[in-house]
Amino acid sequence: MGKIYNFLKIVLDKGLSLFNMFLKEVFTSSAKKILSCLQNIAIDVVMELSKTNLSNDKKRKEAFKKIKRYAIEEGIKVKDSDIQLLIELAVKKLKNSEKI
Numbered sequence: 265m266g267k268i269y270n271f272l273k274i275v276l277d278k279g280l281s282l283f284n285m286f287l288k289e290v291f292t293s294s295a296k297k298i299l300s301c302l303q304n305i306a307i308d309v310v311m312e313l314s315k316t317n318l319s320n321d322k323k324r325k326e327a328f329k330k331i332k333r334y335a336i337e338e339g340i341k342v343k344d345s346d347i348q349l350l351i352e353l354a355v356k357k358l359k360n361s362e363k364i
Contacts, residue, residue: 267358303350305334310354327351 309330313323328347335342 295336298342299346299350301332301342302335302342302347304351306331306347306350306354307357310351310358314358326352 306327309327310323313327316323319328328344328351331350332342332344332345334340335347
């Protein structure tokens with residue numbers, strides 16, 4: 265009886281381990297797709313706002329509001345800190361493209 269129990273325990277442990285790996289991959293892949301989508305939105309918003317006469321602080325606040333609103337409308341759960349990071353990355357990308 266002990267051998268069967270040990271065998272089943274090993275099989276179940278391996279199965280759960282593989283299932284956990286699968287879930288991590290699915291969620292990581294989904295998160296990457298979501299952030300990629302939001303990154304494109306952030307770039308568009310930052311480029312749009314770069315053409316305005318707003319101060320940099322107001323541009324950042326407006327970009328945050330627009331991206332947050334988009335995420336909510338699309339049912340995307342995203343942390344405020346992730347939105348801020350996306351804005352910073354979009355600003356950096358815009359500045360780098362202006363240097364060319």
